[in-house]
Structure formats: structure tokens, C-alpha cells
Amino acid sequence: MRTGASDLKRFLNRYNFAFLASLLLLGVLYTEGRRNEHALRAANTAAMQTMSVMSNSQRMLSALQDVESGARGFLITGQPQFAETFESGRLRLRDARAQLKAAMPAESWYRTWWQRIDPHIDARVRASMAVVEAVRQGAPELGTRLVKTNAGSVAMEEVRKHLLQLQAHEERRLAQRNAGINDQTARTRLLRLAMVIAAGVLLMSAVLAINFQAEKRRQALARARNGESQQRRQHAFLRTIIDTDENPIFVRDLAGRFVLVNKALGELVGCSVEELEGDAGPSADCLAMLQPLITHDADVTPDAPWRQDAVQMIDAAWQPRWFQIVKRALPGEGMGSVLTVAVDVSERMRAQRVKDEFVSTVSHELRTPLTSVRGALDLLGGFAQTLPGDALPLLDIARKNTERLLRLINDILDLQKIEAGQLTMVPAVHGLRGLLAHSVAAHEGYAQPMNVELVLHEGPDVQLRVDADRFAQVMANLLSNAIKHSPAGDIVEIQSEQLEGAVEISVRDHGRGIPKAFRPHVFERFTQAESNDARRKGGTGLGLAIAKSMIEQMGGTIGFDTIEGTGTTFHILLPLAEVDA
Template structure:
């Protein structure tokens, strides 16, 4: 930019110099011509006022010589044909036939043979009189050619010197001004490049308050606003990324062509693929779910889709799919957004609830039906037979007890679930609680001739709700008694392990098949339904025990081998 300013300054100065030279030269020539015209008028007047000069060439020459000397001019008088008869540059008659300066000659020179001189560069030529055949008078400065050249040289030299000085001064000023203008502009240029590369912290140094300084200040303000806007956008983008990454539900966003733009971590977990491998692909290529692909196509056509789909790979799942289009400000569809929810657990819970209701209804209906049938039998006349009456009354008592136990267990289970995570835990002496439980089971142990072994440290303490802990241990010991053949052994051990109290109840009973070992904790699940009912089980004892253990932050597991017995292990926080 500085070179541009210098070039403009140089060209402007050269143009100005040329203009000044021409103008000054022309003004000088015009002024000299005006002066020569005045001298020519004076010479004509003097010659016209001298009769001798009009009739004698010698007198004319003498008069012209005097006038030339007094006026300081060069005077030439020529004939109408251009031949000089008087030329003061030679100091005498031009081409005269005598050596006398003022020899008499005829006014009309018939035989003059003077040469035709070249008019000086600066001269004025006028007729000596109004006569058509009058002589011509030419007036010019003395030595006009060389003098004019010297004057023009001096003017040219002075002009060149002035122009050089002016050029130097203007160049220095131009460089300073150009630098003052170019430096902020170059800074803004560098700043713009840095901003294009992502560096939004660059600023231009503002050193002036002129237009360039205002431009630099405006540029800095614009850069600051851009930085704030970019930071705000980056912050919003990070928030959105965090939301997408932390969402438990899957999110898929596609463009108008159905190609994937967003595939969050929840989707990666559901479909077993990495987002980097499926971006810009069709949804079917990433999920292998034609139903999902069709739902997205419908969304791209403007529909809102709500469906439940089943995923088979990489793991069987039930998915809730919500697909809808997203549009720009003009209402044009730009793509589709898909929300994917894992409903597998919800479906499992729903199935468990249905099974629970069906099982509970069945379990309640069985004793109720037995009671109803017994009552009808008694009413039909069995009450009159003492032996039959006693039998049916015992059956009524047995079924009513079973119904009472079933409803009690249902209420216990409901109460544990309602208070899940907040049991009234206190510091309990485990040997004391266990002693109460075993004391209640002692009649059954003795009648079945079952051996009981215990190995519980006397100082072992646990943090638990006393009622629920008693219920858990009662269910475990009761199960061991029911499913252990006569003469078998039941062992109860207690120990402290990794900050937890571990209670293991083992038996030498029939054992549990591996396929049933986890399901026995489901409500109303029985490995052998007929045997369980015959033993008086409700199918809720182990479900209640596990729910209560987990409510305390503990666990209840089983290890068993068919024909060799089972071991139920309870873990609860130590006191």
C-alpha cells in the first residue's frame, strides 16, 4: 500500500511539474510578447514622426539603431518579400554596398539583395505603416534564441529543484500517512486470517482516532462479539452434547436423505455399534431394523410415528420408538429425530405383574374354593355325622390358615415394597435374633429328626430392621426344614466379611436345578407345585426375603446341586 501511495505521489508530482513548466513558460512568453508589442508600437511611432527616416534608408537605419539601443531590443525591418534592409543585430545596414553606417539610399529599394533572416523564436512582427507595400517591422529581445533558452533552462531547473524538494517532502509525508493507514489495515488482515483459523483472541492495536482508528475499533468490537457468539454456541453445543451423552434414551438424528447425523451413546449400547462407524449411513445399515427405517421414512414425509418394535440383535429387546420430522423456519423438512426407549424391563415387569395377578388370584381361589366346597358339604348333611364333621372342620381350619398366610405374605410384600430403601434399621445382636427364629422352628426340627448346627460368633452385630430380619431368617429356616428329608441336617453359619454380615443357611435336602435357581425368588414360583402346596408353602417366602434384603442394601443368593442340598446366603450391612 505504501508503494501505491509513493507511485501516486510520484506521478502526481511529475504531472504537476510538467504543468508548471508549461504554464510558467507560456506566461513568460506572453508577458514578453506584450512588452515587444509595446516596443513595436513605439518604434512605428518614432519612424512615422521622422520624415528623414521615411525617405532615407541611412536615416532609417540610424534611427532604428538608436531605438534598438534605448529599448534594449533587436529590430529588423524587411521588405514585403521578406528581405532584410535593417538588422540591428549587425550594427549597420544589412547587405549594404557601402561601409558607412548611414549612407543615403532610396526609400524604395529596387535592387536590394539582402537575405531573408529566420524570425527569432520570440518576436513580434507588424507592418511599418498602413501601406499595402509597407516594410515589415520585427521586434525581439536581444539574442532572443539563446536568452530564451537560458531563461527556460533557469525556469526548468528551478521547477525541477522545487519539484524534487516537494516530492521528497510529500513522499515522507505519504510514507508516514500510508504507514499510519496501512499498519492497522495489515493488522486487521492478519487478525482476519487468524480468526479464520479459529483464533478469536486477536485484536488490532488502535493508535489513532481517525477513520482508520474507528475502523480498527469497530473491527475489534466485531471480533469480540464474534468471540462471544462462538463461545455461546460452543457452550450450547457442549450442553447439547452432554445431554445427548447422558441421556438414558437413544437419540438418532438424520438429514433429509435419511442419513445419520447424530447417534448418541445410548444408541451405541442398544445396537452394539460405534457412532463413528454409522455416521452418514442409512439407519437400516446401522441397526438392521427395517421397521425403524420405515418409521424414519414416514417422519421425513411429515408424519409423527409412535411404535413399539422388537430388536433381535445384538440382544433381544423391546424398543419404544418416537419419530418426528424437524423443519426449518419456512416449514421445509430438514430431517428426522428419533427417540428410542428400552422398554424391555417395563415389559418384563408388566408380564410379572400379569403373572402375579394371575398367580395371586389362583392361589387365593384355591383355599377359597376348598372352604366353599367344605361348607357346602357340611350344609348338605355332613354336619350331622360327627366323624365327617370333625374331618371337614379340620379341613376348614387348614385352608383358612393357608388363606391367612397367603394374605399375610401379600401384605408383607406390599409393605416391604412401599418402604423400599428406607427400612427402620437398628443395631441388632444377630445370635439373639437367630435364637428366637430357631426356637420357633424347634418343634418341626424335632418331629422330623433334623439335626441343627450353628456357627455364629457371639458378638456378631448387624444393622437391620428387626421385624424384617426375623422374617428373612424365618423364611430361610422354614424352607430348609420343609425341603430336607427326615434325618437330614440343617446348618446356620454367621461371619463378618468385607464390612458385611454374612448368614448362610444350608440343608441336605432335594436341591434345586440350575434353571430354577434364580426363578425361585419370583413371586408364586414353585419348582414342584404339588409338593409345595402339600408342605403349606405360599410361593412368596423367598420373594419376600430377597425384597427385604435388597431394601437393606444387601443381597440374597442361592447355590444348590440337585440331590445334595442348597445353601442360601444372606448379606447385610454390619453394625
């Protein structure tokens, strides 16, 4: 026993200096590593700031272009949707200017740049505003003269010139930061070499210590080597599997380190797999591009996967990409890890955008000639007595089909506005009785030919803060559906009931009810129960989807109760307007 204690003391005296030197080197490496970390974080923050400045400058230019095109379109056509484009462009321009100014660094160059571009932006807006006001006041010739002065065009060219200056300035700053990152990378390589040396010293000391306890340490080392070999084989097998997938896949621990990365992710951000999985982590540029994919790692729970559709990011080629993200927590010792699978849906998103643009273009192009056709048919209807008897049914069929096409086009345009968040709402305080009475009166002419009676029950005359036109559009969809699905000689009941802080409006029919299989799809687009009957009576399958979106934008909810063979009741719940005392 005494001999063993003497041997241990000699071992400690012999290698104590080596341990202390290694610990001192590790301390220096730790300090330098912290400096590198701070520098990389600063570079990452600056890169994100540059991306924010570039993004907001493009948003500002896009909004200003909408202001310009909206004013010109309103001058040329006089149609109100161009005025709406102009107004929405002004609102987005205001937000984009504020966000761009907030995103800019507090440096004199940016202050000087802003002082130069700001008057030109105001000049462009004033010129467009003057054109719009001239058309609104019935003086389009004045608007034409204003456009010919080229004041707005000159201001717009100045804005573009200054934005190009900003872009060039940001590119120079980015290049300087990249140069700094390269220097930092070189220092990091030196640190890695020093760490290898330190690891060698510590390994030598560890080997000597293992030799000191020969038999026991030899057995432990054998077990450790067997486990490490198996882990390497499993790691290599797993990497082979994920590298065959074209979608980015990676695993990060909760400390933010990339534990496993496939080739698709490296190609996406322009970094090698070794760089991403390295001790120093990815470069600032790669990390900035990866932010949309790694932002919500902390939100993942062991109980359920975390999902998000259509996450946008900019890849290494500066091209926009969209991904569907699925994150799962992986069990592990200590801090767990998060597996992320990003499925590329860029082509689907581009196809959706092309489809939406095509539908919008076709809808806009069809509405004007169809309106003319409807006017011509109405004019012919005024000469019904002079037309041949067999022409009257054809004229009626043409008029009904024209009305149906116009409703379909208007519904499609409304849906596009809703999806783009551009549906205009003008809320004001209105009495509920007046709103319901107006809707019932507007549909008497539709109900009478079908031998259906509309019954408006007495109800509370409460005040609602709603857009009267949009509310009427919602009621038109509900009433027309109830009338279409009511038997001849039956009634459609409209009731209202005051609840705590809200009012419930009900539209009830006594038709065949909604089939059980169709009920989950009632508020979906282009869906209709009993399609043959619906086609015969007319309908686009969009009305209830539009009604649901409009009611939700007015702060309410919509639902239904139905019994097959008895009828259906749609319920609208809207908050009461706050009346000043």
C-alpha cells in the first residue's frame, strides 16, 4: 500500500507541470475563442442589417412604383381599383420608409443619403396625388398636363439613382465584412492548430496516466474504442442515407452547434459540410442565410413535431427559395438535439404565383367586356315587345349566364384580395335592424320567382361596427343559398339575438340540410353539395368562403347547424360597437 502511494506521488510531481501548461494554453485559447465569437456575432449582425436595409429599400421602391402605376392607371381608365392601388401603395410606402430608416446604421453617410432621397420621394408622391385628385374632381385633362410636366418621373429617377447608391454602398460594406471574416477564419485556423497541440499534450499525459494504471485503464480503453468504432459506423451509415436526399437535413444541439449536416444544406448556403459541422461553426454569411431554418429550434418540444409551411430564405446564389419545415426533438444525454427536414417547395410556390397572376389577369380582362354584354342585354330587354317570341327565352338565358359569370369573376377577385390582405374594409357604426331590413329587401326579387318567402323576425336594434357593403355581401351569400335550397312555398327566417357583448344573427331554411360527408368542406373554395342541383340553380362555390373571411375580418365568427331532411341554420356572431357615453 505504501509503495502504491509513493508511485502516485512521483507520477504527480513528474507531470504536474505538463498539466498546468496545458491548462494555461487552454485558457488562452478560450479567451481568443471568445474574441472570435464576438467578432463573428458582430459580423453576423452587420450582415443581417445589410439584408434588412436592402430588403426594405426594395419594398420602398415597389410601393413607390405602385403609387406611380396606380395614379397613371386611374388617369387612363378612371377605374377605382387603380385608386385603391395608389392608396395601398401610399400606406406601404409609409411603412417601408419607416422600416428602412429604422434599419439604417446611425452613421453620417446614411443620414446624408436619407436627406437627399427623402425630398424626391415626397415629390413623386405629391405628383401622383395631384393626378389622382384631378381625376377625382372630374378634370382628367389637368392630370394629363401634370403627367406631361415630368416632375414625378424626374423625382422617380432620382429615387432610383439614390437607391442604386445605397445598394453599391451596402455591397462595399458587405465586401469589407467578408474580408474581415476571412481574416478571422485565418486566425481560427491558427487557433485550431494550437488546440491540436494542446490536445496532444493532454493526450500524452492521459496515455501516461493510463499506463500508470495499466490493467484497469487498458480494459476501459478497449471498451471505449469499441463504442467509438460503433458510433463512427453508425454516423457514416446515417450520413450516407441523408446525403442521398435532395432536401436539406441537419441536426443541431440546443447550444446551436451543427451535429450532422447533409450535402444539400451545404449546397444551399454555399458552405462545405465540414465547415458547418466544424468547431468554429458556419461563417457569418452562411449563418445569416440559415436563420429562417433555425429560428424556431427552441420552440420544439419532445411531445410533438414543429411544422411551418412556405418559409422563405435567400440561398447562396441570392435566389428566393421556399421550404416546408418539420422539426423533431431527438433524445440524448444532457441537452437534446433537434432534427430539421426542409422540403423545397419553391416550384410549387412559383407555380401558385403564376396561377394567381393568370387568374387575376383573366378575371380583370373578362369583367369589362362582360359588363358591356350585360348592358347590351338589359338594353335589348327594354325592347322585349318588339322582339320575336322565341328570342325572349334566349335573351333571358344569356342575361342569367352573364350575371353568373360576373358573380364568379367578382368572387375570384374578392378571394385574391383576401388572400393578399388587400380587401378594403370601411368599418362604421350601423344599426342591426336597418342592415338586416336592407338585405331582406334586396333579395325579395330573387325569392319571389322561386315562391319562397323571406321572414325577418323582430330583434334587438343594437349597434355594430362593420363595413355595411361587406356585411350586405355576406348576407347576400347566406340568403341566396337559403332561397336556392328551400322548397317552393316555404319560408327563410332571419333572426337576431343579443348576447353578452355580441349579437347572433341566424339565417334558417327548411330544405334538405347539408350531407354529413360535405359538412367539413362547407367553407372551402369551389365546393358545393349536391352539385347537379346547385348547377341548375346557379352558384360558384365561393360565396361561403368569402363570407367566412369577411366576417372574421370584421371581428366575428360564422358557423352552422344542420339536420338532413329538416334544414340548415347559419349563425353569425359579431361584437357590439362600443358607444361613447
